[in-house]
Amino acid sequence: MPAITIPPPETVAFYVLAGITVIAGVLTVTLRHIFHCALWLILSLVAVAGLFLLLNAEFLAAVQILIYVGAITVLILFAVMLTYRISDRNIRQANRQSLLALFVMVALGTVLVYTLWKNSWEVNTAVPEVSGISGLGKVLLTTYLLPFEAVSVLLLSALVGAITIARKETK
Amino acid sequence: MAIDFFTIIKVIKIVSVAVAWAMALSVMVMFMVWMERKVSAHMQSRLGPMRVGRHGWLQLIADAVKLLSKENVVPAATDRSVFFVAPVLIIAAAIASYVAIPIGKNLIAQDLNIGVFYILAITSLTVISIITAGWASNNKWSLLGGMRSAALIISYEVPLILSLLGVILMTGSLRMGDIVENQRGFWFIFPRWNIIPQFLGFCLYITAAVAETNRTPFDFAEAESELVAGYHTEYSGMKFAMFFFAEYINVFTVSAIATTLFLGGWLGPFGNFIPGWVWFLAKTLLIVFIIMWFRWTFPRVRIDQMMEFGWKVLTPLAFLNLLLTGLCLL
Numbered sequence: 001m002p003a004i005t006i007p008p009p010e011t012v013a014f015y016v017l018a019g020i021t022v023i024a025g026v027l028t029v030t031l032r033h034i035f036h037c038a039l040w041l042i043l044s045l046v047a048v049a050g051l052f053l054l055l056n057a058e059f060l061a062a063v064q065i066l067i068y069v070g071a072i073t074v075l076i077l078f079a080v081m082l083t084y085r086i087s088d089r090n091i092r093q094a095n096r097q098s099l100l101a102l103f104v105m106v107a108l109g110t111v112l113v114y115t116l117w118k119n120s121w122e123v124n125t126a127v128p129e130v131s132g133i134s135g136l137g138k139v140l141l142t143t144y145l146l147p148f149e150a151v152s153v154l155l156l157s158a159l160v161g162a163i164t165i166a167r168k169e170t171k
Numbered sequence: 172m173a174i175d176f177f178t179i180i181k182v183i184k185i186v187s188v189a190v191a192w193a194m195a196l197s198v199m200v201m202f203m204v205w206m207e208r209k210v211s212a213h214m215q216s217r218l219g220p221m222r223v224g225r226h227g228w229l230q231l232i233a234d235a236v237k238l239l240s241k242e243n244v245v246p247a248a249t250d251r252s253v254f255f256v257a258p259v260l261i262i263a264a265a266i267a268s269y270v271a272i273p274i275g276k277n278l279i280a281q282d283l284n285i286g287v288f289y290i291l292a293i294t295s296l297t298v299i300s301i302i303t304a305g306w307a308s309n310n311k312w313s314l315l316g317g318m319r320s321a322a323l324i325i326s327y328e329v330p331l332i333l334s335l336l337g338v339i340l341m342t343g344s345l346r347m348g349d350i351v352e353n354q355r356g357f358w359f360i361f362p363r364w365n366i367i368p369q370f371l372g373f374c375l376y377i378t379a380a381v382a383e384t385n386r387t388p389f390d391f392a393e394a395e396s397e398l399v400a401g402y403h404t405e406y407s408g409m410k411f412a413m414f415f416f417a418e419y420i421n422v423f424t425v426s427a428i429a430t431t432l433f434l435g436g437w438l439g440p441f442g443n444f445i446p447g448w449v450w451f452l453a454k455t456l457l458i459v460f461i462i463m464w465f466r467w468t469f470p471r472v473r474i475d476q477m478m479e480f481g482w483k484v485l486t487p488l489a490f491l492n493l494l495l496t497g498l499c500l501l
Contacts (some may be wrong), residue, residue: 070299119501134343
């Protein structure tokens, strides 16, 4: 009996996850019902977390789930539910800037295709560190200290800004 | 590549561990529901279930059979597919966190490098299914319950994670096995459990965890005197049972995390002949009991008090705890 040849599990997992990411992403932007769009976005983000796992980036995958799925999409769902009649079928979900969107899409697509085409895709044979967290922490607080602090200040200003906006509404 | 023997063995292993956890959790949930009814009854000078089996121990099996055989009622105005997905999602998120929960030395499905962080990330998915259920039901009470739950869980996730950081700083690892092993040994007569240096962190964690699992005194998502049954008002039969199931699994999860991080996990203070999983279960059920005790002795707080408490009391205290731990470790 000839042995059944199947690709290695990693390859199968990659194509399944990539397929889920793309299909869910397309459904996110094409469906009419904004709540369904948000749910498909969640699936797409979870599949991206799976892709990170395949690359041995466990920490990144967990951050992806915690921040993007657990916090940001929850905020989106929250905003959807707080908006009056947003899921009404007579409301147009997209804005009227399709020309601008086309321009941005073509520009972004050109950059992406160019990068894919020009890159030689050298494979780095270095073995990744088993636990990336301590290494990540050290690098963030030494080499990349300035960007790290800049991001902190940016987040702080966003926080202060949000509080200011919220205060104005109560007057 | 042909299908080799080791891949098959690996797949069988993964599937059997998953099935074993799901079955163990089902039994545990049944026990916890019986325990909740007994604890509540005795706190209110009642007896609780007594008729089915000795002290009502078969009551939950009878209830499960009843729920399984109920009619599947779906209201006409629901968003059907989303309505069906929500209970499945909540139970998947609840069970998935058991990948990284150690019940004994080497008795862990996968001792991940990012163990604690993984569990926190996976449990944060629960809120999505609660919102989804509330929205898909197309019912004011459900919607309000889902929205309250979203607000509550987002607010309390911050102190919940911050309160665990003290322990992680002391261990220097996110791996569950390392965290438990770091608590081996004694200070004088006291076991070296993290609850002693991290007592503030433990209190903050339990408070935030009760809020995260939507239990009284923080059960706005299903406050029965205000919202009928909150986000699962429209669910009946087995779909209701799945929400119920997930709630109790989540209570067990937060207790298991507290046991592992603060109470030395499978390590016992004495008696090396007692296996680790007995210690783990005993400690976890003690915390489950404390959470039930809260439920039957505290009144529900108001939602605005709740948000203020989370942001103005718990979060600053959690930061203080983190700062103090950091200073002590310097």
